[in-house]
Amino acid sequence: MSVPLLQVNDLKKHFPVRGGLFSRKSNWVYAVDGVSFEVQRGETLSLVGESGCGKSTVGRAILRLFDITAGQVVLDGQRIDDLSPGGLRSMRRRVQVVFQDPFSSLNPRMRVRDILAEPIRNFGLAKSSAELQARVAALMDTVRLPRDALNRRPHEFSGGQRQRIGIARALAAEPELIVCDEAVSALDVSVKAQIVNLLQDLQQEFGLALLFISHDLAVVEHMTHRVAVMYLGKIVEMAPRQQIFTAPKHPYTKALLSAVPVPEPGADRNAIILKGDVPSPINPPSGCRFHTRCPFVFDRCRTEEPELRSTGGGEWVACHLKAVPEVPGPLGDPR
Amino acid sequence: MALLDVQNLQTHFRTPEGVNRAVDGVSFHVDEGETLAIVGESGCGKSVTSMSLMRLIPEPPGKIAGSIRFQGKDLLQLSEPEMRAIRGNDISMIFQEPMTSLNPVLTVGRQIGETLRMHQGLDKQAALARAVEMLTLVGIPEPARRVREYPHQLSGGMRQRVMIAMALACNPKLLIADEPTTALDVTIQAQILQLMLDLKRRVGAAIVLITHDLGVVAEIAERVMVMYAGRKVEEAPVAELFRSPRHPYTQGLLGALPRLGSSLTGAARRLAEIPGQVPSLKQRIEGCVFAGRCPLATDLCREFAPGLEEKGPRHIAACHYAPKEAAAA
Numbered sequence: 001m002s003v004p005l006l007q008v009n010d011l012k013k014h015f016p017v018r019g020g021l022f023s024r025k026s027n028w029v030y031a032v033d034g035v036s037f038e039v040q041r042g043e044t045l046s047l048v049g050e051s052g053c054g055k056s057t058v059g060r061a062i063l064r065l066f067d068i069t070a071g072q073v074v075l076d077g078q079r080i081d082d083l084s085p086g087g088l089r090s091m092r093r094r095v096q097v098v099f100q101d102p103f104s105s106l107n108p109r110m111r112v113r114d115i116l117a118e119p120i121r122n123f124g125l126a127k128s129s130a131e132l133q134a135r136v137a138a139l140m141d142t143v144r145l146p147r148d149a150l151n152r153r154p155h156e157f158s159g160g161q162r163q164r165i166g167i168a169r170a171l172a173a174e175p176e177l178i179v180c181d182e183a184v185s186a187l188d189v190s191v192k193a194q195i196v197n198l199l200q201d202l203q204q205e206f207g208l209a210l211l212f213i214s215h216d217l218a219v220v221e222h223m224t225h226r227v228a229v230m231y232l233g234k235i236v237e238m239a240p241r242q243q244i245f246t247a248p249k250h251p252y253t254k255a256l257l258s259a260v261p262v263p264e265p266g267a268d269r270n271a272i273i274l275k276g277d278v279p280s281p282i283n284p285p286s287g288c289r290f291h292t293r294c295p296f297v298f299d300r301c302r303t304e305e306p307e308l309r310s311t312g313g314g315e316w317v318a319c320h321l322k323a324v325p326e327v328p329g330p331l332g333d334p335r
Numbered sequence: 336m337a338l339l340d341v342q343n344l345q346t347h348f349r350t351p352e353g354v355n356r357a358v359d360g361v362s363f364h365v366d367e368g369e370t371l372a373i374v375g376e377s378g379c380g381k382s383v384t385s386m387s388l389m390r391l392i393p394e395p396p397g398k399i400a401g402s403i404r405f406q407g408k409d410l411l412q413l414s415e416p417e418m419r420a421i422r423g424n425d426i427s428m429i430f431q432e433p434m435t436s437l438n439p440v441l442t443v444g445r446q447i448g449e450t451l452r453m454h455q456g457l458d459k460q461a462a463l464a465r466a467v468e469m470l471t472l473v474g475i476p477e478p479a480r481r482v483r484e485y486p487h488q489l490s491g492g493m494r495q496r497v498m499i500a501m502a503l504a505c506n507p508k509l510l511i512a513d514e515p516t517t518a519l520d521v522t523i524q525a526q527i528l529q530l531m532l533d534l535k536r537r538v539g540a541a542i543v544l545i546t547h548d549l550g551v552v553a554e555i556a557e558r559v560m561v562m563y564a565g566r567k568v569e570e571a572p573v574a575e576l577f578r579s580p581r582h583p584y585t586q587g588l589l590g591a592l593p594r595l596g597s598s599l600t601g602a603a604r605r606l607a608e609i610p611g612q613v614p615s616l617k618q619r620i621e622g623c624v625f626a627g628r629c630p631l632a633t634d635l636c637r638e639f640a641p642g643l644e645e646k647g648p649r650h651i652a653a654c655h656y657a658p659k660e661a662a663a664a
Contacts, residue, residue: 050520158612159377188376188547190609193591197606215520218550222593222606242598259525260595261550265573273529274522277490 003077004038005209006062006095006177011035011071013057017282030281031057033233034071036308039177044203044210046220048256049230052278055213058230059179062211063097064088075177093123096170100182102162106154112165113150116140119172139168142205143198160191167198177209185216196223217260221245226314229253232281232289235308239315249317252290288320296321336407337364338541339388339509344401346380346387353617357383359565360401365509370535370542372556372573374549376588378613380565381545385513388543389428390418405509424454427502431514433494437486443470444482447501454505469500474530492523499530503538513545528554549592553577558649561585564624565616567643571650581646581657584609584625623654631656 012034017027032054039045047055061068064080073081080091096119099105106115116136119125126132140147143164154162163183170178180199184192200223202208214220220227221241228238229250237250248254255272274293279285285292291301300320308318346358358380365371373381386392387399390410403410405426410418422428427450430436438446447469448462457465463482470478473496486494495515502510515531516524532555535542544556552559552573559576561569561584569582580586590607611628614620622640626632635655643651646659 050522160612189549189588190376190591191612193593193606194608194610196593197608200605216593217521218593218595218597221595222597245595245598255522257595259521261524261528261548261554262595263549263553263577263589263592265553265556265577267553271525271529273525277492277523278520 002041005041005043005076006039006211007072007074008038008058008062009036009072009074011058011061011073012069013054013061013066014069027282030233030284032061033284035230035233035235036071037228037235037238039209039211041176041209042203042207043226044212044224046212046214046224046227047230048214048217048220048227050215050256050278052232052281053230054233054281055230056181059097059181059211059213063095063179064091089123093119093173094175095177095179096173096175097179097181098163098166098170098183100185102159102166102186103154105166106162106169108154111151111153112140115154115165116150116168116172119169123173125172125174135172139172142171142202143168158191160187160194163187163191163195164198167195167202171202171206175208177211179211179213181213182215183212184219185214192219199223217257229256232279232284234289234318235316236290236318237316238308239317240313243313243315249311249315250290250319251294251296251321255293255295288318338367338369338406339365339543340402340404341388342402342404344384344387344399344403346383346392346397346399349396349398350617356565356616356619358387359616361562361565361567362401363560363567363570365541365543367508368535368539368541370544370555370557372544372546372552372559373562374546374552374559374588375562376547376613378564378616379562380616381547381562382513384562385428385511385543385545388511389422389426420454423450423502423507424505425507426509426511427505427507429495429498429502429510429512429515431517433491433498433518434486436498437494439486442483442485443489443497447482447497447504450501450504465504466500469504470497472503472534473497473500474526475500491519492526495519495523495527496530499527499534503534503540506538507540509543510540511543511545514547515544516551517546517548524551531555549577549589561588564614564620566624567653568625569650569652570643571647571652575647575650579647581650581652582625582654583629583631583657585652587628 011032013032015029015031017029035058047058049055062073068081072079075091113136116139117132120132120135126135137147145164184195187195196219203210212224224241226240227244228235231252237253248257255274258272276293279292287303288301288306291297306318306320308316311317342362344358344361348355348357375381388403392399399411444463444466447466451457451462451465467478467482470481475481475493475496516527546552556573559573560567563584569585580589587609591609593606609628614627622638623636626636641653641655643653646652646657
């Protein structure tokens with residue numbers, strides 16, 4: 001068995017909350033609290049969940065945008081969470097990121113040519129300036145932007161085009177893994193389809209692994225291989241695409257899927273409407289973190305935290321229920 | 336007679352680069368108790384349409400022309416004090432971002448009470464009592480305590496409930512909801528949509544729902560109007576629109592939509608794309624607004640703008656080539 005491209009073992013990230021006199025540390029936000037998963041080469045793993053579930057924090061921890069509290073991040077067999085700044089450089093080439101907001105993630109004062117050339121120069125990927133220019137031009141072709149746009153600046157492009165520039169910049173470093181943090185969430189439907197298709201094509205072409213962080217379940221179902229569902233800093237269920245979307249096991253996954261409005265008027269839906277709001281990650285509930293909103297809660301859930309256990313077929317579920325009650329999926333009865 | 340009848344609405348903005356025709360000749364109506372959804376992508380003019388209905392467009396640089404008849408009265412002819420008596424009373428509005436549309440330094444109760452005191456002349460005590468009633472109606476737990484709290488003490492979903500309570504406080508006949516659930520998480524969105532459906536049955540107000548989310552449209556609208564680049568391109572009852580969209584733009588939009596259940600049906604792993612971008616509204620567009628991205632476009636489309644034609648029962652679309660009856664319905 002080959003080594004997975006990325007392994008995350010029991011990752012924790014707690015942020016201090018400062019408050020009161022002299023900004024003392026008064027509390028902790030348990031943003032990510034023990035998350036483990038693997039990403040294979042050429043695979044898309046999606047992290048889904050609602051705001052505050054910690055999915056973006058996981059992405060940022062992998063990119064080493066901050067130090068983690070505990071756990072390990074292993075890239076291709078090598079730990080990267082404790083690397084020195086020098087050692088990080090080569091890791092940074094192999095793991096790139098595409099952010100949500102194409103308006104704030106591109107430097108407005110740089111021309112597209114320089115935005116794309118920067119990573120190539122930084123990592124010494126071109127031997128001559130002619131090669132550099134050739135690479136930059138080729139990147140424009142890859143993301144299907146006209147080459148004559150190279151001398152323009154980000155503000156001259158629409159949202160979808162900017163996201164293409166963001167993707168080209170990520171590709172410039174020839175990465176093996178791209179973290180897509182809500183990369184298509186800010187885009188309109190017709191443009192979103194263009195970018196989703198582009199990401200799928202690029203994955204095929206370059207054998208890229210994608211860590212696709214998103215709250216948009218329909219997009220995720222469309223393009224992912226596996227899904228990890230997060231709730232309050234923990235993974236509650238992880239499974240291949242078809243299992244998650246056709247036979248979700250965890251009550252939260254079921255509720256999440258059933259809550260997505262279906263673009264079919266009069267569709268026979270049995271939405272599970274969860275009561276209340278997501279509890280604060282500063283003071284997460286005892287036992288199972290979902291117990292305050294779970295329709296199937298029983299005594300054990302309030303005190304004992306369920307382990308993420310394998311149920312076969314690559315499925316992992318963190319729930320005390322042996323068999324989760326059958327509820328029709330988002331499209332009514334399974335066809 | 337329709338509750339709201341909009342004829343040839345044009346909202347233009349003067350900008351240094353020229354006139355921006357954000358809404359360019361849009362007509363529609365809303366019947367009493369009906370839910371009309373206005374859908375389209377960013378920049379199609381759907382929000383400007385809703386702001387125009389409330390006359391919330393700053394003039395200048397904006398300019399609203401056409402007519403907006405509400406219960407037979409043309410809102411564009413009213414004086415500002417007359418308009419103020421209608422806003423929040425007969426017509427009220429829910430905005431997308433509840434954090435920025437609530438006043439952070441006033442308690443929730445005071446903000447709900449304000450409309451009641453202004454429009455219905457209630458005193459402070461009575462207004463507060465009614466505010467508690469409204470919070471109960473929108474399903475906020477412990478309303479008597481929450482009514483004394485400030486917006487920052489509430490979660491996003493609860494703030495949106497407060498917005499709805501405020502909008503419904505004076506029993507409006509028309510509720511304009513501009514992306515009411517866009518900023519919310521799906522499980523909270525499901526709560527709010529259910530609340531809106533439930534309240535509509537109880538209160539009976541007509542709703543104009545502005546959204547880009549076709550899933551939300553399918554869930555609560557009765558009739559749908561599709562906008563593109565400031566113009567109305569199609570309108571139909573909701574089931575009809577999703578079953579047999581006639582305008583190539585609507586067809587493209589529905590084809591580009593990733594759907595849940597794609598792994599079940601094993602549907603094609605590629606989404607349909609609409610090539611290109613929305614045209615700039617700062618130049619006058621001769622011909623069809625969608626011609627630049629349309630697979631069917633010909634010289635006819637580029638030269639002459641198609642009018643809205645009847646393509647089926649209660650189904651109109653602005654396209655030279657859209658079939659009259661569904662080919663195979």
